[in-house]
Amino acid sequence: MNRGIAIDALTKAYGDLDVLNGLNLHVDRGEFVSILGPSGCGKSTLLSVLTGIESADSGSIAIDGQGLAGSGSPFAWMPQTDVLLPWRSVSDNVALGYQVAGRVRKSQARKQAGELLGTFGLREFADSHPYQLSGGMRQRVALARTIAQGRDILLLDEPFGALDALTRTELQLWLDQIWGRERFTVLLITHDVREAVLLSDRIYVFSERPARVVGEFDVPLERPRTMSMLAGDQAKQLELDLLRALHVGSGDTP
Amino acid sequence: MVNVSSTTCFLPVRPWINDVKSVLRSLRLSLAPLVLLAVLLAIWEIYSRSSTIGDNVLPAFSRVLTAGWADRQSLWENTVPTVREVIIGFAVSVAFAFVISVLLDLSPRANRAVMPLLIGSQTVPLVVLAPLFVIWFGFGFLPKILLVTLVTFFPVVVGLVDGYASSERDAVTLLRTMGAGKVSVFTLVRLPSALPGFFTGLRIGITYAVVAAIFAEYAGAVSGLGVYIRGASGSFRTDLVLAGVVVAALITLGLYGLTIVVQRLCMPWYAASRKVLQ
Known part of the structure; x- marks a missing residue:
């Protein structure tokens, strides 16, 4: 049985506007997974469906193979601003x-x-x-x-997006350290390619609206992560692949 | 490696130094209005002494003080009931404002239905209402309480309602994702968010309260500053009329200062966080 969270064929539309279109993804227990997508890819809709603020039109969310029926959201949301x-x-x-x-x-x-x-x-x-x-x-x-x-699952919504670059890096490494110790199950939503590479075990790339998964990448880096790993060939190649999947700079050929 | 217990980002705050600083600062700030007041009173004093205006038309400020002091027994006996009316009326007003504001916040329909009536209630002139209240409720305590309440609750309601609306949207959403119900969201986020607006309303309301009480007494009462001023005016004692006005002003200033003290006690984080932002 698949332990962790499984999202299957999640669909949501506002009137004629398809926002989520048959979204499939899974996060294993203790895994750090990122969703990388362009702005306006239906990310915030996914968030409000996952946190139970809104309900999906169809599709299912299961945790450890069980449906969510009435037990409340398994997600703890961390918004972009701290809202302390x-x-x-x-x-x-x-x-x-x-x-x-x-x-x-x-x-x-x-x-x-x-x-x-x-x-x-x-x-x-x-x-x-x-x-x-x-x-x-x-x-x-x-x-x-x-x-x-x-x-069960931490839902981090661009948690470092509002910080300056130095503090952001400091916090990313801090999060990696905490994660290495506690092994939370994390779903990180970001549009920062380097952040996704630095922190994740696995990365999903989302398309523009309506959101669907257009790529899934394993991150072949050891833990704990360091900044120098990002300068290595593996990380550089992964960053390039991710950018391609996002159709950023799709004009240049290898 | 990043040290997990890194403290580099923290702004050190030594509380007692800030306390001393804020006392000095408020002394410096209160100096300006005192100087201005002294200048205005001096102009009044010089004008009334040097001009040909009679003492019973415009008594010098010093005469207002000495006459007031000479009549302190009667002045005091009439101040106590006014202060009592103001404090009880204002307490009723705040309680009423709170209940109304919660209703308005919980139900948008109630907001649409009740708000126009509340605004309408503010357009009825005090001059009309005060004598009517005497006719309906007599010379006792009740019409004064009612008038003070009617005049002061509106700014408090508006302050609270706007305050609820100023709650950070993400904070409300966050609590909802945590599974908080409407009541928890209200007590944990919306109510504390409304405190600054509430105190603004309170400060506006308190400045109306003394005027409203005096007006109610003016229309008909057994004792109170309104009665005192009316009596003095009837016997052409302008010095005592003005002495009554000075006492009323002092009451208002004192109550206003009290709201600021209460605000500081209720929300110490507010002044401090604004200082950091400045």
């Missing part, structure tokens, strides 16, 4: 995940949040408020809040 609540301290923001998604009592949620911040190396910021943190630090807290939801 400014009136809550860092640990209370993280506790929100346990409290709301985990239905844990507030005092218990706080305790768990404190422990999680510890494993993330963020303990000293537990009592700070979001405005006291830099953008990169806020995204780290947002990731902790996502994990605190205790869901």
